[in-house]
Amino acid sequence: MAKKKVVVALGHKALGTTLPEQKSAVKKTAAIIADLVEAGAELVITHSNAPQVGMIHTAMNEFGKVHSDYTAVPMSVCSAMSQGYIGYDIQNAIRAELLRRGIFKPVSTIITQVTVDPYDDAFHEPVKVIGRVLTEEEAELEEQKGNYVTKVEGGYRRIVAAPKPQDVVEIDAIRTLSDAGQIVIACGGGGIPVLEQQASLNGASAVIEKDLVSGKLAELLDAEELLILTSVEKVSLNYQSDKEEKIEKMDVETAKKYMQENQFGASTMLPKVEAAVSFVEKKAGRKAVITSIDRAKDGFLGKTGTVIE
Numbered sequence: 001m002a003k004k005k006v007v008v009a010l011g012h013k014a015l016g017t018t019l020p021e022q023k024s025a026v027k028k029t030a031a032i033i034a035d036l037v038e039a040g041a042e043l044v045i046t047h048s049n050a051p052q053v054g055m056i057h058t059a060m061n062e063f064g065k066v067h068s069d070y071t072a073v074p075m076s077v078c079s080a081m082s083q084g085y086i087g088y089d090i091q092n093a094i095r096a097e098l099l100r101r102g103i104f105k106p107v108s109t110i111i112t113q114v115t116v117d118p119y120d121d122a123f124h125e126p127v128k129v130i131g132r133v134l135t136e137e138e139a140e141l142e143e144q145k146g147n148y149v150t151k152v153e154g155g156y157r158r159i160v161a162a163p164k165p166q167d168v169v170e171i172d173a174i175r176t177l178s179d180a181g182q183i184v185i186a187c188g189g190g191g192i193p194v195l196e197q198q199a200s201l202n203g204a205s206a207v208i209e210k211d212l213v214s215g216k217l218a219e220l221l222d223a224e225e226l227l228i229l230t231s232v233e234k235v236s237l238n239y240q241s242d243k244e245e246k247i248e249k250m251d252v253e254t255a256k257k258y259m260q261e262n263q264f265g266a267s268t269m270l271p272k273v274e275a276a277v278s279f280v281e282k283k284a285g286r287k288a289v290i291t292s293i294d295r296a297k298d299g300f301l302g303k304t305g306t307v308i309e
């Protein structure tokens with residue numbers, strides 16, 4: 001069977017939010033990942049973290065108020081924590097599922113840092129929603145602490161800066177493991193955003209879009225495919241209107257035109273299409289597919305999803 005290097009981006013549906021939800025969601029996800037492995041995909045996996053990183057940040061910093069010997073925990077450290085515990089659950093679930101199917105393939109998580117530009121305009125305009133939905137009173141308390149919030153359906157959510165990913169610091173380790181035929185989970189939650197200052201990498205107070213880093217990672221690994229697994233089977237035009245139309249396929253020019261027409265949700269579908277375009281336009285023959293996690297194997301086999309080529 002021909003092997004194909006694929007970067008798979010897992011969205012919220014693949015993970016759930018709370019720990020019990022995550023335990024059960026990743027079991028299902030692991031079966032989907034194992035199907036892809038059996039279908040010939042050499043996988044590097046990225047994943048979401050927005051609800052989790054918000055939860056960790058709140059928990060760590062509220063705890064600090066109760067116990068004076070606990071110090072404040074910055075967002076970059078919370079990103080690292082989210083990579084650790086989400087990766088831990090995903091890697092163990094995949095390992096168990098592969099063993100059940102008689103497949104012996106190492107799976108590991110790499111704590112990954114991603115450089116960002118200190119002058120990125122995103123630092124002046126936080127847009128990335130994190131954490132859970134807050135009541136008005138909770139939102140006011142967050143603002144009093146110096147945090148930013150935005151109105152969302154059902155209440156408010158915290159927002160932080162989402163600078164563009166520039167480079168993946170641990171790329172050589174990821175490539176080495178992947179080239180050796182191992183499954184790698186990397187750049188979780190968009191990667192830990194870091195500023196390169198002389199010899200040091202200093203954590204930035206931000207959360208990177210995981211879809212954008214997935215495109216960057218696929219590019220750096222020279223993958224053949226970027227498979228973005230979300231909650232809809234296909235990307236739509238005129239989404240949720242009576243003129244809604246599912247897109248089967250788009251070339252780069254068409255995708256760019258739709259982006260200009262604001263066809264895609266700014267912090268939901270747009271980064272997925274942007275990542276797909278940026279990955280495929282850099283080299284002929286590359287393919288990106290956006291589909292639902294439930295249809296992952298069919299998406300990989302070209303039977304469904306929105307294809308960007």
Ligand SMILES: Nc1ncnc2c1ncn2[C@@H]1O[C@H](COP(=O)(O)OP(=O)(O)O)[C@@H](O)[C@H]1O
Nearest residue numbers: 011012230231232235236239263264265268269
């Ligand atoms: N044009 C569009 N076509 C399809 N879905 C869209 C579109 N615009 C916005 N969306 C929304 O994008 C969501 C997927 O984004 P998001 O929930 O952020 O993904 P994930 O967590 O899976 O990465 C879909 O569930 C859908 O509600």
Ligand SMILES: NC(=O)OP(=O)(O)O
Nearest residue numbers: 048049050189209210
């Ligand atoms: N970091 C990130 O993009 O997470 P979500 O996919 O959960 O928004």
